Amino acid sequence: MKIFSASIVALLIIFQSIGFAATKNFSASGEYTMSDYDTQEIAEMRALDYARRNASEQAGIYLESYSRTVNLEFESDEIKTVANQNIKIVGEPKISRELLPGDVVKIRVDINTIIDTADLEAVLTKSDNERQHAVEQYESLKKLTIQLDEDTAELKRKIAALKDGEPDDEISAEQERLDREFLSKQMLEEFTTNFGTGDKIFAYDVTLIDKAIKLNPKNFQAYAFRSMRELFQYLDEIISIDGTSYNKFELKKLTLSIRELNKGILLAPDKEKPALLSALGLYYKLNGNNDEANKFFNEALAGYNRMIESDPNNTDFYIKRGDLYGNQLEDYDKALADYNKAIKLAPKNANIYKERSKLNQKLKNYSDALKDFQTYKKLAAKNFDASDYLNLGDIY
Numbered sequence: 001m002k003i004f005s006a007s008i009v010a011l012l013i014i015f016q017s018i019g020f021a022a023t024k025n026f027s028a029s030g031e032y033t034m035s036d037y038d039t040q041e042i043a044e045m046r047a048l049d050y051a052r053r054n055a056s057e058q059a060g061i062y063l064e065s066y067s068r069t070v071n072l073e074f075e076s077d078e079i080k081t082v083a084n085q086n087i088k089i090v091g092e093p094k095i096s097r098e099l100l101p102g103d104v105v106k107i108r109v110d111i112n113t114i115i116d117t118a119d120l121e122a123v124l125t126k127s128d129n130e131r132q133h134a135v136e137q138y139e140s141l142k143k144l145t146i147q148l149d150e151d152t153a154e155l156k157r158k159i160a161a162l163k164d165g166e167p168d169d170e171i172s173a174e175q176e177r178l179d180r181e182f183l184s185k186q187m188l189e190e191f192t193t194n195f196g197t198g199d200k201i202f203a204y205d206v207t208l209i210d211k212a213i214k215l216n217p218k219n220f221q222a223y224a225f226r227s228m229r230e231l232f233q234y235l236d237e238i239i240s241i242d243g244t245s246y247n248k249f250e251l252k253k254l255t256l257s258i259r260e261l262n263k264g265i266l267l268a269p270d271k272e273k274p275a276l277l278s279a280l281g282l283y284y285k286l287n288g289n290n291d292e293a294n295k296f297f298n299e300a301l302a303g304y305n306r307m308i309e310s311d312p313n314n315t316d317f318y319i320k321r322g323d324l325y326g327n328q329l330e331d332y333d334k335a336l337a338d339y340n341k342a343i344k345l346a347p348k349n350a351n352i353y354k355e356r357s358k359l360n361q362k363l364k365n366y367s368d369a370l371k372d373f374q375t376y377k378k379l380a381a382k383n384f385d386a387s388d389y390l391n392l393g394d395i396y
Helices: 004-019 042-068 076-086 117-125 128-160 167-190 207-215 220-239 243-248 259-269 273-286 290-311 315-329 332-345 350-362 366-383 386-395
Strands: 023-033 088-100 104-118
Touching: 023 042, 042 076, 042 104, 042 117, 042 167, 076 104, 076 117, 076 128, 088 243, 104 117, 167 207, 167 220, 207 220, 220 259, 243 273, 259 273, 259 315, 273 290, 273 315, 290 315, 315 332, 315 350, 332 350, 350 366, 350 386, 366 386
Parallel strands: none
Antiparallel strands: 023 104, 088 104
16 A cells, blocks of 8 residues: 555655656856955855755745645745755856955855756655654754854954954854864755655664764754654664564564664753653653653653743644654543643644544544645645545555
8 A cells, every 4th residue: 555655645745746847947146255263265165055955945935836836735834944955056156256455255156056946746655744844853953053043143243343353263163163063064955955855754874973973963853854764764774564474573583773862852952852852752652661662752852841931832843742742642632622722723734634633533522633634635635645535545
């Protein structure tokens, strides 16, 4: 049945591609003003990074327009993920330098890029888990990028306040730290490219993560990426075996690296910790250690509670806490309450209805499950695939 589902989706994409697939070129530029503490090489890389971000933003607008044209409905963050991870630079970047007053050098990089709509269509061949994981990676790196921009701007202000351009060891150390964090981020961005190619997450080049960690041992996203990559490899192996083999499969062979995930939890900001704690709890649950699993699930719950208390109108927090209640803690009433709240905040978010439908199936509220799944079908449009029809059949 898995092969049948994948074949149907692939066939649909082939027909769509024949009629509509196209490529689009974008030109973009990025600028970076150097200080006495910058190296030219990294300054050029920073300017190139700004140029690529500008091109990615243009590509996202184009892909969103394209998806509407061919009635392929994607979430906005999914389109941005594809644009960011699949835009390609064509030819060599053009680097120019301008000398500003005070002997300050401004680096400018001009690039030509291309995006292929087939990259967006290829997302339909991925599982829901892989699609969600790719978006989470993109969002995580976007937060890291914003923080680096803010830290760099603050350092520039400190440098501007120095008297007579005297060397400052503390500033030098801060510049070196930010350069290493920037290069580490670049490694992770390279790791997450080709989201739309159909490659498995666990097939991505893990050596890039190793390099990212070497550059910045405190990069919690790198540890989380590496542990999640191994988790997806394990899940793919589970899916590929039949029921009889599954009963004989030793869950202790799970390859998720607890050491890496624990490092990620220790280093992660408070808002990122609950998801990592939940993943760690899942590891113990799969290995039959329910006491240890519940300890981490409850720690994740406490984190989500604090996040909701500080931002009570954040839809994502309710969805994540609802998933934790429904899938890990098996507190279905509280999960239902969180999904209801999330739908009230974002009534057009298709995936919330799908998750609430699954929960209603567990509760044997089949009429409600059917109603939610039909709403999900309406909102998801062309993303509603063969596996969704199987789920709908299960409800009936």
